[in-house]
Amino acid sequence: MDTTALRSAYDRLLDAAATPDLGDAADGGWNADQILAHLLSVDASIAAVALGVVAGSRPTFDNRISLDTWNLDRVIAEHSGRADLMEHVRSQATVLCDIADQLSEEAASVLVPSLLLSNDALVLDKPVPLAGLIDGLSEDHVPAHTRQLLALRVAGSSAGAAERTDASHHRNISFRRT
Structure with a gap:
């Protein structure tokens, strides 16, 4: 797989996370640390799925743990601050991309049973190709x-306030279903 676009997306995300004047969401959505913790959880889960596929197992992807506030708080507490969270996101994104770069076409096409929730609503409950999760x-x-x-x-x-409402709790997030 080619992860050029994913690496660029993470560069832009980390630039945004480095903005010093980030506050809390006006609509009760996640703060910057919770967003970063969520990404750490999702990326670790997808990397584990990819490694499982390569190992010959048939893993599943379920994003509920990456939405759980207790889990997000636990991830945040394991870091010494936003800079540490950001560095871990950068490192883990690199690991995920390195794994994806090495996937064969056959491995990338393996269907992964996937359950995705967003804003307490079911978004997806069906198999998705591994490449679709990563892309x-x-x-x-x-x-x-x-x-x-x-x-x-x-x-x-x-305009930022409108974006906040649209983006909070994954309302716009989906995974490609190729």
């Missing part, structure tokens, strides 16, 4: 969270 990160998931981070800017405009 969905670059095509939708990471850019949506980048917009969500940018919408947290304290000095944001009214």
